[in-house]
Amino acid sequence: xxGSAGHEAQLAWMISTLSPLADSLIQQPxxxxxxxxxxxxxxxxIAVFSSQAxxxxxxxxxxxxxxxxxxxxxDPDLRDHPIPGANDGASGVAILLELARIFSQQPPPSxxxxxxxxxxxxxxxxxxxxxxxxxxxxxxxxxxWPVQIEPPDRVIVLDxxxxxxxxxxxxxxxxxxxxxxxxxxxxxxxxQAVAPQLVDHIWDIAEFLGHDAxxxxxxxxxIDDHIPxxxxxxxxxxxxxxxxxxxxxxxxxxxxxxxxxxxxxxxETMLGLVYGM
Ligand SMILES: [Zn+2]
Numbered sequence: 001x002x003g004s005a006g007h008e009a010q011l012a013w014m015i016s017t018l019s020p021l022a023d024s025l026i027q028q029p030x031x032x033x034x035x036x037x038x039x040x041x042x043x044x045x046i047a048v049f050s051s052q053a054x055x056x057x058x059x060x061x062x063x064x065x066x067x068x069x070x071x072x073x074x075d076p077d078l079r080d081h082p083i084p085g086a087n088d089g090a091s092g093v094a095i096l097l098e099l100a101r102i103f104s105q106q107p108p109p110s111x112x113x114x115x116x117x118x119x120x121x122x123x124x125x126x127x128x129x130x131x132x133x134x135x136x137x138x139x140x141x142x143x144x145w146p147v148q149i150e151p152p153d154r155v156i157v158l159d160x161x162x163x164x165x166x167x168x169x170x171x172x173x174x175x176x177x178x179x180x181x182x183x184x185x186x187x188x189x190x191x192q193a194v195a196p197q198l199v200d201h202i203w204d205i206a207e208f209l210g211h212d213a214x215x216x217x218x219x220x221x222x223i224d225d226h227i228p229x230x231x232x233x234x235x236x237x238x239x240x241x242x243x244x245x246x247x248x249x250x251x252x253x254x255x256x257x258x259x260x261x262x263x264x265x266x267x268e269t270m271l272g273l274v275y276g277m
Contacts (some may be wrong), residue, residue: 062092163262
C-alpha cells in the first residue's frame with residue numbers, strides 16, 4: 001500500500017526481477033496525494049521487449065499497488081485494514097512477470113511493453129472519476145508518455161484475474177456489484193465500445209485454447225486502468241477482469257482464494273495474442 005515499507009520493497013523486487021529480463025526497463029516516478037493521505041512517492045514501470053521489431057505495439061498492464069482499506073469487508077472492525085491484494089493487483093502482476101520471463105527467452109515478433117501501474121486502488125467509492133485515488137498511475141502514464149519509446153497501438157489491462165479457488169463463507173457473493181461465486185471473464189462494455197475487434201480477437205484466442213473462463217456475455221462497465229488510455233490517448237484498450245470476486249476489497253483477498261488455473265488461462269491467452277495464432 002502507498003507509503004508503506006512493503007510498497008518500497010515490492011518496487012525494488014520488481015525492478016531487480018525485470019531488469020535482467022527486459023530489453024530496457026523504464027521507471028516513471030511521480031508524487032501524489034490520495035484520499036487516504038500523502039503526498040506519496042509512486043512509480044510506474046514499463047518493461048520493453050522487441051521495440052525495434054515491426055508490427056503493432058502491444059502494451060499489457062496490471063496495477064501493483066494494493067488498497068489501503070478493506071472497505072468492503074463484512075466486518076466493520078476490519079474495514080480500516082489494508083487488503084493483501086493477492087487477486088486485486090498481484091494476480092495481474094504475477095502474469096506479467098511470467099510473460100517477462102518467457103519474452104526474455106523467446107523475443108516477441110512485434111514490440112511488447114509490460115506496464116506496472118502504481119496508485120490504482122487508493123480511491124474512495126464514488127470518486128472513480130476524475131481519478132481521485134483510482135487509476136492515478138495509468139492516468140499519469142497516459143498523459144506523460146515516456147519519450148524513450150513510441151506509444152502503444154493497443155492496451156490490455158489484467159485485473160482481478162486470480163480466480164476463485166473455493167467458497168468463503170465469511171464474505172457474501174457480490175451480486176449487487178454484478179459479481180458471482182466463480183471465475184469468469186465477461187466482456188467489459190467500455191472495452192467493447194472502443195476496441196470491439198481486439199476484444200473479439202482475444203476471446204477467439206481463449207476459445208481456441210479451450211480457456212472457458214472467457215465468456216462472450218457482457219458484464220458491468222468498470223473504471224480501470226484501461227480508461228485513461230482511451231480518454232487521454234485515444235488508444236484502443238481492453239480490460240480483462242473478473243468483476244467482482246466475493247473477497248474483493250476485503251482482508252481475505254489472499255492467495256488462499258486464488259486459483260493457478262485462472263492465471264494459466266489468462267497468461268496463455270496473452271501468449272497467443274503476442275506470438276500470434
Ligand atoms: Zn481494487
